[in-house]
Amino acid sequence: xxxxxxxxxxxxxxxxxxxxxxxxxxHLGKPLRWPLGCRTGHxxxxxxxxxxxxxxxxxxxxxxxxxxxADDAGGLLLHLGMSGSxxxxxxxxxxxxxxxxxxxxGKHDHFDLVTTQGTLRLHDPRRFGAVVWSDALTSDxxxxxxxxxxxxxxxxxxxxxxxxxxxxxxxxxxxxxxxSGDAVVGAGNIYACEALFAAGIDPxxxxxxISRARAARLLAAVRHTLSRAMAVGGTTLxxxxxxxxxxxxxxxxxxxxxxxxxPCHHCGTPIRRLVxxxxxxxxxxxxxxx
DNA sequence: AATGGCGCCTGAACGC
DNA sequence: TGCGTTCAGGCGCCAT
Numbered sequence: 572x573x574x575x576x577x578x579x580x581x582x583x584x585x586x587x588x589x590x591x592x593x594x595x596x597x598h599l600g601k602p603l604r605w606p607l608g609c610r611t612g613h614x615x616x617x618x619x620x621x622x623x624x625x626x627x628x629x630x631x632x633x634x635x636x637x638x639x640x641a642d643d644a645g646g647l648l649l650h651l652g653m654s655g656s657x658x659x660x661x662x663x664x665x666x667x668x669x670x671x672x673x674x675x676x677g678k679h680d681h682f683d684l685v686t687t688q689g690t691l692r693l694h695d696p697r698r699f700g701a702v703v704w705s706d707a708l709t710s711d712x713x714x715x716x717x718x719x720x721x722x723x724x725x726x727x728x729x730x731x732x733x734x735x736x737x738x739x740x741x742x743x744x745x746x747x748x749x750x751s752g753d754a755v756v757g758a759g760n761i762y763a764c765e766a767l768f769a770a771g772i773d774p775x776x777x778x779x780x781i782s783r784a785r786a787a788r789l790l791a792a793v794r795h796t797l798s799r800a801m802a803v804g805g806t807t808l809x810x811x812x813x814x815x816x817x818x819x820x821x822x823x824x825x826x827x828x829x830x831x832x833x834p835c836h837h838c839g840t841p842i843r844r845l846v847x848x849x850x851x852x853x854x855x856x857x858x859x860x861x
Numbered sequence: 862a863a864t865g866g867c868g869c870c871t872g873a874a875c876g877c
Numbered sequence: 878t879g880c881g882t883t884c885a886g887g888c889g890c891c892a893t
Contacts, residue, residue, distance in 0.1 A: 572886065604869075604889090627887075653886050654871080679871090697870045699887060716889085743864070750887085751864095760886065808885090809873085848865070850886065867891080875883075 573651035575724070575757030576800035577811055577819065578627045581657050584813035585691060586622040588659050589631065592686035593618055600681035601698060604652060607682075608712065609704040619686060620646070623708075626720045626756035627651070630708055631684075645706045647684075648713045652699025659814035661689035691814070721753045724794055729755065735786035738778040745781060746774035747848050749793070754778070758793055761806055761821075761828045764853045766792040768827045773861045774845075774852045780861075799824065827853040 573581070597611035613636075620632030628650050635643035651657075676683060682693040682702045693702060705713035721737070722729040737754035738745070748754055749763040758766055767774050769792035772785060781789065805811055805819030808829075812818055822829075826836055830853060831844040840857040 574887090604887095650887080652870090652888085695870095696872070697886090699870065719889090741863085747864090752888090849867090851884090863893105865891105865893085868889100869887105871885100873884085876881090877879105 572653055572759055572761065572806070572808065573627060573655060573811065574759035574762050574800075574806075575624075575627055576762070576797050576821070577805035578629060578651060579624055579801050580805045580813050580819065581651070582622050582624045582629055584815055584817070585657055585659050588661060588689055588814070589619045589686065589691060590621050591619065592688035594633065594684060594686055596683075596685045598676065598683040598685070600676055600679075603681055603693075603695065603698050604650070604701040605703055605712075607702055607704055613704065614647075614684070617644075625708075625717055626723070626752065627759075628717065630713070645704060646708070646713075648701070648703045648705050648708075648716065649693070650699075650701045652695060652697060652701070654697040654810070655693060655695035655700035656810065656812050657814045658692045658694060658812075658816070659689055660692065662687070664689070721751075721756050724755050724757050724790075724797055729790070731783065731787040731790060734790045735781075735783045738781050738786050738789075741778040743778060744775045744847055745772060745778045745789075746852050748778040750848070750850070755790070755793055757797055760850055760852075761808075761825070762793070762796050762800060764828045765826060766796045768855060768859060769796060771859055773859045774847065774854050776861045827855060829853065 594614045594617045597614045616636045618634035623630045628648055630646055630648055632646040635641055679696040680692055680694050684691040703712055741748045746763055749758045770789040800821040803820040804817055806821040807818035827842050830842040832841050835855040838857045840855055842853055843856050845852050
């Protein structure tokens with residue numbers, strides 16, 4: 572399940588390959604969450620810029636078409652949804668087939684961006700993901716999709732006081748507030764559970780009832796958990812891979828996620844599972860307090 | 862206006 | 878073996 576670490580790992584695995592290339596063609600498969608918003612031919616001939624990330628979205632800047640003014644530029648906003656992953660096949664790679672630089676799209680390959688340096692392919696069985704053209708990050712539809720996102724976890728402007736203030740504005744359980752991305756973006760179900768364990772906070776605690784000191788611990792725990800996950804290539808529960816096929820290792824370090832009834836690594840108490848907002852939450856009833 | 866719930870999708874795991 | 882059911886969940890959207 573791509574959360575912020577998986578998206579960042581993906582970004583790092585495609586940015587150097589894509590940067591400086593020129594789009595030769597693009598192909599669409601089955602419909603994704605939202606329509607592309609332009610014809611695939613609209614992308615051809617554009618210079619590819621440096622891939623950026625905001626929350627769990629990726630932004631691939633595309634320069635103006637040949638002979639057009641600067642305001643013809645735009646880019647692609649990508650989201651990996653639940654089951655999306657990107658694959659990069661470089662020109663001259665061993666995966667190059669007789670038909671061209673890449674095998675024909677498989678059943679779950681729904682977008683190809685063919686460039687002078689290689690092909691970026693989106694694989695997404697559940698199709699909760701999206702690829703959307705936008706004239707700029709600050710124009711719709713990108714702006715509309717990004718406007719509601721909370722602060723980035725590693726934004727220096729997000730200090731303990733700011734984070735605490737955001738928690739105080741929410742009466743929902745802290746687990747749901749983390750998932751909503753209102754107080755800080757990037758923690759999905761796995762990392763929200765892990766960060767709450769690391770901070771020793773019961774996932775059912777109303778966000779507004781968390782003290783300044785505990786909020787500081789939680790913010791540090793979110794940052795530490797996301798950092799650690801990125802350092803080991805993310806979490807591969809089933810099929811997450813970076814664009815070069817590398818799987819992640821964080822699943823081996825999970826303290827609570829997916830460990831119902833197994834002993835807590837810290838105190839030995841069986842890990843519990845509960846459902847919050849129709850999503851599984853795992854926690855240690857001994858180590859995590861309200 | 863914050864908040865809870867729905868629906869989009871498919872494959873894996875499960876029960877009979 | 879095969880069928881039906883349940884679960885997984887990011888997140889925009891809707892209703893309250």
